[in-house]
Amino acid sequence: MSTPSAAQSAAQPAAKSAAQPARRGPYAKSRQRRESIVAAAYAVFAAHGYRGGSLQDVADKVGMSQTSLLHYFPSKRDLLLAVLHQRDTITQDGTPRDPEQTLADAVVRQARFNETVPGVIELYTVLCAESVTDNHPGLEYFTERYERLRRSYLRAFTALADEGRLRPGVDPGRAAASLIALWDGIQTQWLMAPERIDMAGCLRDYLDLVVLPA
Amino acid sequence: MSTPSAAQSAAQPAAKSAAQPARRGPYAKSRQRRESIVAAAYAVFAAHGYRGGSLQDVADKVGMSQTSLLHYFPSKRDLLLAVLHQRDTITQDGTPRDPEQTLADAVVRQARFNETVPGVIELYTVLCAESVTDNHPGLEYFTERYERLRRSYLRAFTALADEGRLRPGVDPGRAAASLIALWDGIQTQWLMAPERIDMAGCLRDYLDLVVLPA
Incomplete structure (x- = not known):
């Protein structure tokens, strides 16, 4: 992602x-x-x-x-x-800016924007995976980024749970890690076959499964 | 993945x-x-x-x-x-070997096995992402692998849909791409924070959302 x-x-x-x-x-x-x-x-x-x-x-x-x-x-x-x-500076994080905007709308809007900057997606995908190799200078950046993003989505899912809008049985922490994981992984598939992969659709499907309608 | x-x-x-x-x-x-x-x-x-x-x-x-x-x-x-x-030769694909085994059980078993071979996961993660860079000799391998895996999970989800066991509204093709994406992405997070990421749990959660009980 x-x-x-x-x-x-x-x-x-x-x-x-x-x-x-x-x-x-x-x-x-x-x-x-x-x-x-x-x-x-x-x-x-x-x-x-x-x-x-x-x-x-x-x-x-x-x-x-x-x-x-x-x-x-x-x-x-x-x-x-x-x-x-x-x-x-180029990308945002897909969390709602506007209190009226839903999490799914914010994520989908961000995913559609990302389709317009394939070079950014490629850079992110390549450097993130490469950072797990020996003594890579990007490891700290990516590790911290994942921690921050997981906390951010955990807050969003916990707030939805408090409103009774998380599907019963969904764990907010695992959902946070899963949303980020799905986003990362679907970007990799999209880089290889952009005409065949519906990034925004996959992300919306996931959030529609996890979040109950208001 | x-x-x-x-x-x-x-x-x-x-x-x-x-x-x-x-x-x-x-x-x-x-x-x-x-x-x-x-x-x-x-x-x-x-x-x-x-x-x-x-x-x-x-x-x-x-x-x-x-x-x-x-x-x-x-x-x-x-x-x-x-x-x-x-x-x-080291890894399998997480599709059921035994007709009695569910898709979720096969995926979870594979994910648990993968935790025992972190070097394999690291190799896969690094080379897969690197393969999208200019003239990389691994691109064809990974592109074909994704196509084959998407077909394989599409068949599994379509069979479940035919049995009435796919949650209404779930698209089998997007679910196939999403399961693979989630698996890839959660492996990357796990490589960086193995003690904090429950790979098998995230995959089981996703399949529990998508597949209805028999």
Whole structure:
């Protein structure tokens, strides 16, 4: 699933800088440089994974030497973390923004949005799975992200249970983990056969099974 | 999900050779060599991914030169395919073997078995996600595997629908894709937090929602 929690939205340089008034001079140039490097790294890691994509590939893409690139991001690891935060600025988490919106509507809307950004989904899918390999710098990011998302959906399902709207027998904690799991897994199938996989339909079906009508 | 279809069980050299009487001489030695290379490659690809793991890592692990290794497997791609087939000999697909066994029991039993082989789950998770990256040699394997699994579970859910045992409103095709997706996704969460994720419980919950009691 390509859906960070809303709690993650702090400390996102690209989004923040976009909201600031335009500046001139060396600071603005440096910021632009950083943004182009992150965009290039994003594409390289999505296409080859973190281990498969090299700093040289990123430097080539942005027309810079590797030494200059390392001036902006001292290590490949720093670049990966910048790319993961950049991803967070693009996607939302599928929890309702508006009190009138149902959980299912929020999830389905997010899933439909994700179909418009396949590069983001690919990056997320590849880096998340790769992060379980030995000493991968993304492991902490993804582990924390899952914990945060499980807590967020646990709250949503517990609130529904309190209203008597969780189907009897459904465990809110396992439902939270299952919704996230279904979302991740259906994105992988969709990347391989987008014309055949109805991501939003599968997510809505699941929530229709778990949540009783109001 | 680390669960190839039963239809895949053809052409699996390691399993076949294990069933054959022991042989001596150059043939047996060559077979042993191939088996140790595949085992080493398995560990390397699970720990670093396909792109992150090198032929030199595999050669080092098995105490052989890269040139000798290439005599057994002419390319890294051939080695990857041998590893994927080796994985197929270890896992089953979670569809009932015994006509008395329910789909939920078969899936849960398979999920519990998978907990005993975390290296297999890691290999599957990493290579499957990595296969969507540019020109990855595993893409065809995983794409076909998903198609075969979706057909297999579609048949199972359609048979249940014919018996009146699918919950009204459940679409057998989306349920097939969703069961596979949930299984894949919950394995990823389990790899990161095995003590906190109840893989078998999540799968049983889903099937309890979708399939009505007999």
